[in-house]
Amino acid sequence: MxxxxxxxxxxxxxxxxxxxxxxxxxxxxxxxxxxxxxxxxxxxxxxxxxxxxxxxxxxxxxxxxxxxxxxxxxxxxSASAHFHLREMCQPYVSRIAQETGDTVFLVVRSGPDSFCLDRQTGNYPIKVFSVEVGHRQPLGIGAGGLALLSWLPQDEREAVIARNSVRLSMYGGLDERRLRRLVEEARGAGHSRIADFAIPGVTGVGVPVLDRVGVPMLALSVTSVSARMAPSHQGEALHVLCQEAAKLQGLLNNTAPALRK
Structure with a gap:
């Protein structure tokens, strides 16, 4: 039976x-x-x-x-009427795109994945459309997803990496060892950086937006072609990114109960 x-x-x-x-x-x-x-x-x-x-x-x-x-x-x-996070974040995402000239992604966690909630492009002539709004991929892929993963509690982070181990090889040969190294680098630097794994020739930097206990609510990232993302431009992009992320973090932590009505 x-x-x-x-x-x-x-x-x-x-x-x-x-x-x-x-x-x-x-x-x-x-x-x-x-x-x-x-x-x-x-x-x-x-x-x-x-x-x-x-x-x-x-x-x-x-x-x-x-x-x-x-x-x-x-x-x-039906669900979209009850979730206002994208609308609340939109001005911050737009400002980052305008000031850096690059493509900016807003991503949130969805189980073992990151989910692209918004994407805005700046005025730099070469656009990066690596991820569409509504796209999901394993946490750790892309600068925003790597920022989300890196700031998870360690036991939770390890569980996600193990769960996604089979899927990682689909992204430029990424594996658990390399992903853990990227996480260590992100936590040491205070921001994520990832190049070439998802799309060759593309580099992104990202930062998490944390709740009151230090768990990531979402992440913001700036992505462009690797030739543009020299250290000087990365520094400029990170300055803007961190400023806007700090402002957004303050807003969300003060209005968290109202995010879902």
């Missing part, structure tokens, strides 16, 4: 599959890719995917790739 997984475990596994599929928004994901990355048996993954498709949270294309479905879109629209 088959033993059913506890309901809570089934829900957790289904949510993990949703996160994986949403990380490949344009390309979608095939069953075998989800099995490999999700570390679940193929029958389990297939059963969960079928249920998620039936309820509209996922859809399956003719070439057997899975994408977020119509109901996921409807849920996002």
């Amino acid at each position: 088959r033993t059913e997984a506890p309901a809570s475990q089934t829900v957790a596994r289904a949510m993990e599959l949703l996160r994986l599929v949403s990380s490949s928004r344009r390309e979608g994901m095939r069953l075998n890719d989800i099995v490999e990355i999700g570390e679940l048996s193929k029958p389990t993954v297939y059963r969960l995917l079928k249920e998620l498709v039936n309820c509209g949270l996922l859809m399956r294309s003719p070439d057997k790739r899975y994408f977020l479905g119509q109901f996921a879109y409807e849920l996002g629209l």
Whole structure:
């Protein structure tokens, strides 16, 4: 007789599959890719995917790739009315983009991933569009995601790194050892810096925005082509970034209860 997984475990596994599929928004994901990355048996993954498709949270294309479905879109629209974080941060993100001339990302944590909440571009002629609004990727990828990861409590940080270990190699050969080194460098410098892993020829610097107990609420990053991000320009970008992050941190810590109404 088959033993059913506890309901809570089934829900957790289904949510993990949703996160994986949403990380490949344009390309979608095939069953075998989800099995490999999700570390679940193929029958389990297939059963969960079928249920998620039936309820509209996922859809399956003719070439057997899975994408977020119509109901996921409807849920996002319904939830958006209750979350004001992007609107509160928008003036700070825009000022950083205007003063540095570069591309600025606002990212938040979503489980083991970072989620791009906003992106603004400056006037530098070469734009970096490495991440779209709504994109998710493992924590530690990108300057903003690295800032979020670096300022997590150590036990939580290690759990995230272990959970994402299978996925790291997809980003320029990054692995647990290299990621831990980047975390150490970020904590020592007071800001994150990452180059070439996600996209060759692109460098970014980032800082966390912390709550009252020192846990990151979000991160801001400035990204440009590596040729532009010489030490002098990095210093200028970090000066602006840290100033605006400090102001935003003060605002959010004074209005935290009002972020979700």
